[in-house]
Amino acid sequence: MELAYIGAINGVLVVASFVVLSVGSVQVARGILTVGGLVAFYAYVTRIFEPVSSMMELYSRSQRVGASIRRVREVLECDQSIEGLGNISTVVYPLARGISLRQVSFSYVRERPALEDVSLEICHGDCVALVGPSGSGKSTVARLLVRVADPALGQILLDGRPITEYSLAAIRTAVSYVPQKPVLFDGTVRENLLYGKPTATPVELQSVVVAAQLMPVLARFSKGLEAHIGPSGHRLSGGEAQRLAIARALLRDASVLILDESTSALDLPTERAVFEAIGRRRSRR
Numbered sequence: 001m002e003l004a005y006i007g008a009i010n011g012v013l014v015v016a017s018f019v020v021l022s023v024g025s026v027q028v029a030r031g032i033l034t035v036g037g038l039v040a041f042y043a044y045v046t047r048i049f050e051p052v053s054s055m056m057e058l059y060s061r062s063q064r065v066g067a068s069i070r071r072v073r074e075v076l077e078c079d080q081s082i083e084g085l086g087n088i089s090t091v092v093y094p095l096a097r098g099i100s101l102r103q104v105s106f107s108y109v110r111e112r113p114a115l116e117d118v119s120l121e122i123c124h125g126d127c128v129a130l131v132g133p134s135g136s137g138k139s140t141v142a143r144l145l146v147r148v149a150d151p152a153l154g155q156i157l158l159d160g161r162p163i164t165e166y167s168l169a170a171i172r173t174a175v176s177y178v179p180q181k182p183v184l185f186d187g188t189v190r191e192n193l194l195y196g197k198p199t200a201t202p203v204e205l206q207s208v209v210v211a212a213q214l215m216p217v218l219a220r221f222s223k224g225l226e227a228h229i230g231p232s233g234h235r236l237s238g239g240e241a242q243r244l245a246i247a248r249a250l251l252r253d254a255s256v257l258i259l260d261e262s263t264s265a266l267d268l269p270t271e272r273a274v275f276e277a278i279g280r281r282r283s284r285r
Contacts, residue, residue, distance in 0.1 A: 013049045020045050082150050084168035088161065091174035093255045097160035098123040099145065104154035106140055114140045115151070127279065139180075142260045146177045176254035178262040182245030184233030189218065189244065190225040192233070196248035204251060211277035212247035213270050214240075238265035246274060250281060257282070 020042050027033035101120040107113040115137045122128050130138045143149050144156060147163060156163040163171065176196075184192055193205055205225070209215060217240045221227030233241045242262050249257060257278070263271045 013046075013053075016045055016049070017042070082147060082168075084147075086164055086166040086168070086170070088166045089170050091158065091166060091170050091255060093174075094124045095159045095255055096124060097157070098126070099159075099256070100155075100157040101141070101144075102155045102157065104144065104151045104156065106137075106144065106149065106151045106153075115144075118154070125282075127282070139260050142177060142179075142258045145256070145258060146175050147171050174254055175256040175258060176249040176252045177258045178242075178245050178249045178260065180242075180261040180264055182233075182241055182262065184229060184236070184241055184244065186228075186231040188223075188226050188228055189214075189221075192229065192244060193225075193248050193251055196252040200251055208247040208250040211250055211274070211281060212243045213273050213277075214243050214247050217243060239267070239270070242266060243270075243274070246278075250278065 021038075024033060024038035024041060028035055028038055099120075099122040101118055104115055104118045105113060106115045114135075118137070118141070120128075120141075130141060132138055140149075144151055145163075147168060150164070158166060158171070158174070166174075185195065190205070193208070194200055197204070209218065209225075217236070218224045218227070227235075229235045229244075233244065236244065242265050246259070246262060263274060266274065
């Protein structure tokens with residue numbers, strides 16, 4: 001509908017201009033109208049349509065804003081996939097009793113379990129790698145640990161307490177999760193980093209930038225940390241976006257750091273350097 005309106009207005013403007021120039025040219029040839037008069041009349045006609053074009057542009061923008069508002073409302077009105085009824089508001093660091101998965105089962109589709117009777121113990125200070133083919137449930141374990149979903153069977157313990165006893169805010173504060181396709185915002189590199197820790201100091205920012213091997217990325221931009229990365233970080237490559245997301249997670253300095261194939265787009269030397277830097281930072285905690 002919007003395109004039809006705009007097309008109709010533009011069509012009328014073209015036809016009106018053609019008629020004015022055609023009839024005016026004939027009148028000039030007959031000596032009835034001067035060239036200056038024709039030019040002035042043509043200018044008046046185009047100015048008549050300027051408010052109409054502006055109105056159509058305003059209408060187009062209002063339609064886009066309305067669509068955006070509807071999408072935001074749909075998200076805000078969505079039912080929660082899990083209920084955060086826990087009353088423990090803080091996860092104490094260090095996790096003296098670590099994380100435990102006890103006979104955990106989960107499925108996205110009832111007939112195809114993603115996890116079945118999985119048990120795992122992760123102690124404080126451990127660095128654990130889950131290895132397996134695509135679809136083996138590695139990402140599902142990560143989702144369960146940040147309570148994006150709850151297991152169908154079994155139990156997850158965080159520092160010896162069922163994870164459901166903690167508030168969602170406490171879990172999301174204690175666990176920093178970096179997915180394979182990170183979520184970045186239309187803003188500067190600094191703003192995306194500070195989303196992880198708004199009170200971070202320049203020294204802390206510099207530290208995570210170095211650890212995540214972001215210095216070569218910033219060197220590409222004349223504004224450095226103040227460079228805009230565009231919607232969803234489209235000005236960055238896949239590997240650069242992953243490094244920015246890792247730097248943001250390191251800035252949070254959470255008790256638990258989960259990397260869900262978040263270095264898949266990095267070359268081997270860069271990936272090794274990132275993991276070594278993460279190991280050094282975590283060992284000092």
